[in-house]
Amino acid sequence: MSSLTITTIQTSLVWEDKDANLRLLEKKILSLPDPVELVILPEMFSTGFSMKPEFFAETMDGPSVSWMKAIAARKRIILTGSLIMREGNDYFNRLVWMQPDGVFGYYDKRHRFAYAGEDESYTAGRSRLITSVKGWRVLPLICYDLRFPVWSRQTPSDIQDGTGAAYEYDLLLYVANWPQRRAHAWKTLLPARAIENQCFVAGVNRIGEDGNSISHSGDTQIIGPLGDVLYDAADREEVFSLTLQKETLTGVRQHLPFWRDADHFTIES
Numbered sequence: 001m002s003s004l005t006i007t008t009i010q011t012s013l014v015w016e017d018k019d020a021n022l023r024l025l026e027k028k029i030l031s032l033p034d035p036v037e038l039v040i041l042p043e044m045f046s047t048g049f050s051m052k053p054e055f056f057a058e059t060m061d062g063p064s065v066s067w068m069k070a071i072a073a074r075k076r077i078i079l080t081g082s083l084i085m086r087e088g089n090d091y092f093n094r095l096v097w098m099q100p101d102g103v104f105g106y107y108d109k110r111h112r113f114a115y116a117g118e119d120e121s122y123t124a125g126r127s128r129l130i131t132s133v134k135g136w137r138v139l140p141l142i143c144y145d146l147r148f149p150v151w152s153r154q155t156p157s158d159i160q161d162g163t164g165a166a167y168e169y170d171l172l173l174y175v176a177n178w179p180q181r182r183a184h185a186w187k188t189l190l191p192a193r194a195i196e197n198q199c200f201v202a203g204v205n206r207i208g209e210d211g212n213s214i215s216h217s218g219d220t221q222i223i224g225p226l227g228d229v230l231y232d233a234a235d236r237e238e239v240f241s242l243t244l245q246k247e248t249l250t251g252v253r254q255h256l257p258f259w260r261d262a263d264h265f266t267i268e269s
Helices: 018-030 063-074 143-147 180-197 246-255
Strands: 003-011 037-039 078-087 091-097 102-107 131-133 135-142 173-174 198-203 207-209 216-219 221-222 227-233 238-245
Touching: 003 018, 003 198, 018 063, 063 078, 063 091, 063 102, 078 173, 091 135, 102 135, 135 143, 143 173, 143 180, 173 180, 180 198, 180 216, 180 221, 216 221, 227 238
Parallel strands: 003 037, 037 078, 135 173, 173 198
Antiparallel strands: 003 238, 078 091, 091 102, 131 135, 198 221, 207 216, 221 227
């Protein structure tokens, strides 16, 4: 059975200062002891949760994606987190999945946080990204997506895990700028997503106060497929690595083959 080591970076972010954020994140990443496999950054890691995309958006050949490419190559890691990106006249809260060979995929946030005006500033994504590393299938999502279980729901497919049940993915990721005042929802929904999808879940959040005086308490978590909390960060700067075992996941799926009873459904754009 394969293992996968994931590294979560829970950090404060400098409000709308790309250079400062990339410098502080680069220092943290380059100081990681080898071997490192998958490093996960918070949502909008270069700016904080800014509703000013016209000032901070970049294209996919811009400096922030180039930074991700250089760091991933130097450390021989997969690096992921979301950025403010532009395509034509549209702005996206876009998660980039950067491999060490420079090949990348991306996911545009589907559920925009209207309470903060994200729906007025950013265009919604239309499709999920399911990627893979070391035989693990990974579904990366962004912050507010956590409140919408249908978007992350495993659906029966042709992918077999040896038990007769079908699973689209093994690890579900959420990168976030989730506020402290709704931390209870964050810490409740992450285990719920793990239980209902029989997968590992990692939720990576920031700490500190942003430019809108909104406080973030971090609460980065890694959850096992039975909803057990494997790691729970407090409100502090912390870089943490944990090795996940595929054997654990397969054992749960074999012992509790709930997906034989799963509903078939489709999601409309």
